Amino acid sequence: VRKVGEILVSSGKLDAKALEEAIEFQKNENQDKKLGEVLVESGVVDSLDLHDALKQQDHLRLSNHSASHESIRVSSDRLDLLVDTIGELVIAQATFSERLLHLELKDAEASRQLRHIEKLSRSLQEASLSLRMMVIRPVFEKMHRLVRDLSKKTGKEIELHLSGADTEIDKSVIDRIGDPLMHMIRNSCDHGLEFSSAERVRAGKSPSGNIYLSARHRSGEVVIEITDDGQGLHKNKILEKAIAKGLIQSHAVLSDAEIWSLIFLPGFSTAETVTDLSGRGVGMDVVKRTVESIRGRIEIESTAGKGSTFRLILPLTLAIIDGLIVGVGQQKYIIPMMQIHEAIRPKKEDLVTAMEVGEAVRVRKQILPLFRLAQVFDIPGIQDPSEGIVLILESNKQSLALLVDRIDQIRQVVIKPVSEGVPKQIAVSGSAILPDGTVGLLIEIHGLMELSLKHSAPRYESTQTSENSDFNETSKEHSP
Amino acid sequence: MSTTTIIERSGKIEQFLTFKLALEEYGVPILKVKEIVGLQDITPIPRSPDWILGVINLRGLMLPVVDLKKKCGLHPTEANIRNCIVVADVVSPNKSFSMGILVDEVEEVVSINQDQIEPSPHFSAKLKSDYLLGLGKSGKRIIILLDLDRVLLDSEVVGLGEVAKEVSASQT
Numbered sequence: 001v002r003k004v005g006e007i008l009v010s011s012g013k014l015d016a017k018a019l020e021e022a023i024e025f026q027k028n029e030n031q032d033k034k035l036g037e038v039l040v041e042s043g044v045v046d047s048l049d050l051h052d053a054l055k056q057q058d059h060l061r062l063s064n065h066s067a068s069h070e071s072i073r074v075s076s077d078r079l080d081l082l083v084d085t086i087g088e089l090v091i092a093q094a095t096f097s098e099r100l101l102h103l104e105l106k107d108a109e110a111s112r113q114l115r116h117i118e119k120l121s122r123s124l125q126e127a128s129l130s131l132r133m134m135v136i137r138p139v140f141e142k143m144h145r146l147v148r149d150l151s152k153k154t155g156k157e158i159e160l161h162l163s164g165a166d167t168e169i170d171k172s173v174i175d176r177i178g179d180p181l182m183h184m185i186r187n188s189c190d191h192g193l194e195f196s197s198a199e200r201v202r203a204g205k206s207p208s209g210n211i212y213l214s215a216r217h218r219s220g221e222v223v224i225e226i227t228d229d230g231q232g233l234h235k236n237k238i239l240e241k242a243i244a245k246g247l248i249q250s251h252a253v254l255s256d257a258e259i260w261s262l263i264f265l266p267g268f269s270t271a272e273t274v275t276d277l278s279g280r281g282v283g284m285d286v287v288k289r290t291v292e293s294i295r296g297r298i299e300i301e302s303t304a305g306k307g308s309t310f311r312l313i314l315p316l317t318l319a320i321i322d323g324l325i326v327g328v329g330q331q332k333y334i335i336p337m338m339q340i341h342e343a344i345r346p347k348k349e350d351l352v353t354a355m356e357v358g359e360a361v362r363v364r365k366q367i368l369p370l371f372r373l374a375q376v377f378d379i380p381g382i383q384d385p386s387e388g389i390v391l392i393l394e395s396n397k398q399s400l401a402l403l404v405d406r407i408d409q410i411r412q413v414v415i416k417p418v419s420e421g422v423p424k425q426i427a428v429s430g431s432a433i434l435p436d437g438t439v440g441l442l443i444e445i446h447g448l449m450e451l452s453l454k455h456s457a458p459r460y461e462s463t464q465t466s467e468n469s470d471f472n473e474t475s476k477e478h479s480p
Numbered sequence: 481m482s483t484t485t486i487i488e489r490s491g492k493i494e495q496f497l498t499f500k501l502a503l504e505e506y507g508v509p510i511l512k513v514k515e516i517v518g519l520q521d522i523t524p525i526p527r528s529p530d531w532i533l534g535v536i537n538l539r540g541l542m543l544p545v546v547d548l549k550k551k552c553g554l555h556p557t558e559a560n561i562r563n564c565i566v567v568a569d570v571v572s573p574n575k576s577f578s579m580g581i582l583v584d585e586v587e588e589v590v591s592i593n594q595d596q597i598e599p600s601p602h603f604s605a606k607l608k609s610d611y612l613l614g615l616g617k618s619g620k621r622i623i624i625l626l627d628l629d630r631v632l633l634d635s636e637v638v639g640l641g642e643v644a645k646e647v648s649a650s651q652t
Contacts, residue, residue: 081540084539084540084541085539085540087540088537088539088540331523331524376526377526377527378526378527379524379526416540416542417542418525418535418542419535419541419542419543419544419577419578420544420575420577421544421570421577421579421632422525422528422532422535422544423525423528423529423532425525425526425527425528427526427527428525428526431523431535431542433537433540437537438521438523438536438537439523439534439535439536439537439542440523441523441525441526451527
């Protein structure tokens with residue numbers, strides 16, 4: 001807390017020299033008296049001004065006090081319990097409202113109160129979900145130190161500019177994003193920026209290199225960008241390297257995005273010399289894997305001579321996903337929306353059967369193996385695929401068609417692990433509580449493919465990969 | 481001192497929650513039981529053993545529910561309103577979790593003095609007697625006391641029905 005003398009000096013009510021004299025006087029002659037009293041008695045300060053200064057000091061003391069109690073540590077188990085219980089409350093409230101609706105209660109006051117409870121429980125749920133959110137600032141600020149160290153090691157002048165450091169992200173995402181970010185910043189400093197200031201000045205840029213690190217929210221996602229104003233990615237160098245490594249054909253024609261995505265391949269490095277910073281060939285593939293493990297993705301933009309932008313697009317939280325709830329017989333399952341390309345009702349003539357057991361479905365130009373969820377899980381379901389819905393799913397660049405009986409709804413669900421004590425099931429990666437209070441299982445596409453190959457008759461192998469598939473945003477349609 | 485004697489004596493009394501599976505009466509140590517909930521919709525886990533009925537939502541917690549009758553080869557019984565789920569703590573060397581057991585009917589909590597618990601006899605070669613804590617005598621009844629940790633964690637329990645048969649035979 002600032003001393004009252006300092007406050008008076010800074011507000012211009014007292015000059016520094018008079019303050020020193022007063023302090024000296026207090027020390028030597030009158031140790032019992034407070035500095036303020038001394039000042040007022042000696043007439044250098046008006047008693048009203050002193051009063052104001054003391055008030056200001058109190059205020060500072062208070063705000064300091066509250067600042068130190070801004071946050072408390074709570075174990076995440078307790079938080080989870082709270083979030084779970086509130087989730088249950090919302091479900092209980094919804095079931096109750098529905099029940100009352102059935103009773104056709106004609107009581108305006110009761111329904112008004114019910115709406116009030118509904119509103120309260122919903123805001124309670126929102127509040128509970130925000131408990132896990134933290135600002136990304138600490139992660140960003142660590143990068144200052146990294147850049148300073150790198151600047152010393154490489155001899156480049158580098159300035160790091162942060163923005164959006166107060167963007168809030170789920171704690172579990174923040175915990176895992178540090179390493180990939182550090183790696184990418186290191187890349188930008190080492191590869192992205194020009195070798196020397198002279199080189200930069202020759203290119204008409206400022207002598208010191210700039211790296212911009214920013215975070216922002218964009219429609220339910222968090223976008224973290226690392227931009228440098230360096231030399232940009234060397235298209236030809238990447239291509240040469242990829243051809244030399246046999247990753248692509250020498251005559252292949254690739255789009256920019258495809259060329260950039262080559263750097264995510266394991267063991268890929270265009271650095272001419274191996275430094276202790278980078279060029280060891282371990283790197284972007286690990287970054288990509290980490291980012292994908294938290295259901296994020298990476299985009300690259302680069303202009304030769306102008307610089308590059310690496311854009312991480314991450315989910316706000318790991319705990320909530322958009323899921324499509326589908327029904328098979330009596331059962332309901334959840335499929336992550338991210339993995340669904342389209343949903344169609346197949347026509348009879350598009351269905352093929354081989355050897356009476358291997359089934360496939362034609363979707364425009366492609367023929368995809370058709371898996372019946374009912375068959376894979378050994379539960380009753382519809383027999384005729386043309387009565388059901390076929391979902392086109394993609395996992396690890398393999399596409400498959402999955403037959404379900406019906407589509408229920410699209411919903412945000414809170415993912416929980418499948419409980420202990422249940423045998424591990426590769427096709428089920430989690431569970432969630434459905435709006436009706438029952439448990440829905442989350443389907444893991446990759447495990448589902450494995451399981452279906454194990455448990456059903458041989459089927460077509462998918463020969464299509466995503467590169468030549470013609471699925472895109474506009475192809476999301478339902479054929480009647 | 482008199483207080484210690486009381487503690488010592490009461491330490492010998494154990495309480496068990498008893499319930500019915502098929503026609504027989506079983507008991508589990510009351511300290512293992514967390515709560516009893518009514519029967520509700522169970523979400524089956526695909527391709528799991530038939531004695532694992534599935535999972536239920538217990539106030540936001542995913543609780544696996546097992547059917548001991550199926551697991552132990554007892555006769556199936558028809559579902560009725562008295563069916564319920566006993567939520568118990570299961571402890572194994574490296575983990576502990578809650579599990580639900582579907583029972584036909586919860587009976588009562590009985591106190592059994594330790595000297596009234598007899599080690600389970602060897603019923604047959606097929607049945608490992610370590611799944612039982614023993615046979616408890618309460619009045620005229622004999623209650624089969626289950627070691628839940630062992631029963632639930634072992635995936636190959638069969639033939640518990642034979643115990644029940646022999647117990648009822650010995651009761652007559």
